[in-house]
Amino acid sequence: MKKRAMILCALMLFVATVFTGCSNSKNSGGSSGSSESGVSTGGNATDSGTEQSASVSKESKFTIRAGAWFIDERAHQVAFKKAVEDGYRKLYPNATIQWDITLGATYFDKLKAQFASDTAPDVTFYQSLDFAKAGNLMDLSNEPWVSRMTDAAMKDPTLSYEGKLYGAPGSGNVGGGIWYNQDLFNKLGIQVPKTVQEFLDACEKIKTAGKTPIALGFKDLWTANMFLMSWLQSYSFPNDADYGKKLYDGTVKFDDAVIQKVYQNVEAMKSKGYFNKNALSIDWPQSAQLFASGDAAMIVQGPWMPSSNKENIEKGGYDSFQIGFFPFMDEKGNQSLVLNSGTGLGINAKTKLVQESKDLVNLMLSPEIMGPWLEGEGGLPMLKDVDVKGTDPVIDTIKQYLGGGLTLPYYLSAFMSASASNAMVDVLTKVVSGVKFDAADLKAAQDAMDKDKATVVLPQT
Template sequence: MRRNRLITACFASGLALVAACSAPNATGSKNGGTSLTYMTFESPSLTSTFWDASIKHAESQAPGVTIRKLVAPGGDRDAYAKQLQASGQFPDLLQSITPSTFAPAGLLRPYDQAWVNANFLMPQGNALKGKVYIPPTNSQIIPEVFYNKKLFAKAGIAAPPKTWSEFMNDCARLKAAGITPIELGGGDPFAASMPLVGIISADVLGKNPKWLQERYAGKVKFTDDDVVAAATKYRTMVKKGYFEDGALGVKYADSITNFTSGKTAMYMMGSWFLGSVPKDHANDFGAFLVPTDNGSQVVPFAVGGSMAISNKAPDVAKATKFAQAWSLDPGNLKALIEGDGAFPMLKDKKLADYNVNVTRVYKDSYAYVTDQNTKVSSFGWATNDDAMPSGLNDAFYAASQALYSSDDVRGPLAKLDAAWDSATK
């Protein structure tokens, strides 16, 4: 699922307001069972109605459990969980958090590996140091390059590009035809970083999938030539005018509208955008991977999941029972597939088994998941051992915005190295 890290005013008021935004942990319920707090989030596709229905269904499969729902303001689960932890209210169950932020402190209980192995296509897809803290229920490609077929045809482009050179040539042809080549919701930091996420994932991790592990070991740096070359590609796109004017002021929500309404030809975004493809003209849209220099395909992949279990839950066994029931519910995956563009990762199930209505571009994108190809951790979006240190995502977003505005490519990358070294001392 999309990890929206935007922080709302509820956080800014400090811990006093956290208590007002949440409910305290409780160990008993009125029927004599166990009451557990469950931190979720809401989005246009995953509404309060969805969470209430999914909780009710999982409760029916976990007798004696009553769930008290907490909603992360603004959708930022990690930040909200940290606030609750600081105030002594760490939730018993936490939806779609980053395990590396909490597991080292002993706050999370790993799932039984035999259960994980039995139920998921990639049992170790989001494992952290060999342990699974979030069931690998779904996945995303972050990013894909979505494109408007009609605008491509208007510019005389018959097929999506396979190499970086072809991609740049297509951008030039679109611009020459009076069409803005690429949409960028640069007003929201995570969206501003999408081109850089795609290029680094393809060019750096595509050649060295262990790059992030080597960065932890101090063997590589952001200021190395390969990363600088990748960042320079992004900077070149900006200098050639391939993004819309004022892109750093465009909000994420507006960027979706701009692209789907035909104002721009391409959109580099996580596969959750598939949930926003207009159903009335869905066949106007296609998708391809960020091209590499030699045309090899690299899938920037992120395995997502459902909920983590707190080691401090009043009844860990019952919390686990609820979490397992929720994670294996096909109805929950149906909502994620249709509304959030998620790719299901349950064993022994085909897409048709979820009774979903999806577009052609969704099916084409899903083929990248099911096909044998080169998959690497999407840079900055992994929740496994390739997850960046706590706080580095925000530093990466800041670097992306800085690269948009300055020819000093090495400067923002050097700041990333310094932030990484500080975070891992």
């Protein structure tokens, strides 16, 4: 299911509040921007798939649409919208930004339909290169902000397709890792584990103390995918840089011993009672409550956890604690983290407001707007001149891991079809439910990969 696949592959990201907008020019042959001043904003498509718009006066009255699935009513999101609106008003005093926001994965289904009917927003955040592959997004390779992108952003598989750049980077997200209650670890005398055995020993000590070692919220399947792919990351790439390509080529199969080992670890943890019993019936916010309340010592989530946990503690009236972080590992202590934006900011290839859309994107990427937004998101900058003032000391810990281990811009799932990734998650949830792991169950993932291999857009390696 497309909706499911979108959430499973992206890290992260994730909840939003909602406003939807309809195109003001559905019958004009393909754009979403509308002019209300009598000034033409249309043009003919060039060979590159972009459009040339007629000059719009700075005083013209028009509406430009911006789409996203994550901009909600949290303070930093509200401040982001206001800063964008205020900044754009200085460029175009009579322009209106219409925010086209829809909750979660539903947004991607809607966006796909909008592109098909020429009603998509002028500017939109996105997660899948399918939109670039389909010709929906404008080539932004020559935009002035490209020179500001970090090396990690330039390698981000969400942004580039066939040598062209179709999106600007959003928040720099550390792929899933293990967040832990540092105060509880200190109380129990637990050191940050570096190997799988040390990790399991820590879980046992936590369980003995009457706490749940790890809170899972696998009702939201993207959290299951994050858990699985994060652990596979540290088992695969540190030992074989070409592991993903081999999985794609078929020289490594989905029932490979490396992949089986992760499932066997999960089976062992389940059998020892290291997960919450309702792991499959609660969603990620509920699992985050278990963590914030102190009932669970660890949780596997993305970079939003420090701010989310602080908010949950305040709202729930729980005892405050310092949050810590460490990556998954293998038996030898190898670890690998993912750092990418996971989110592109693109422009509709058929917009009638070409320059106006480019100006809006450039504004959103300005240090004055991007910096504060990233602080609220708990994200790292993907633009060289954007400064993020991390207020939680765990951010320094994350940076140390990023600098001290193997950091890649993609998960192992980037080399799989969405259907294969989904099939692997199905096996994971089966094991978490208490069913004994059977390597033969991974045949469904291999079959899905063989069937849908053509849908895979390989990342730059």
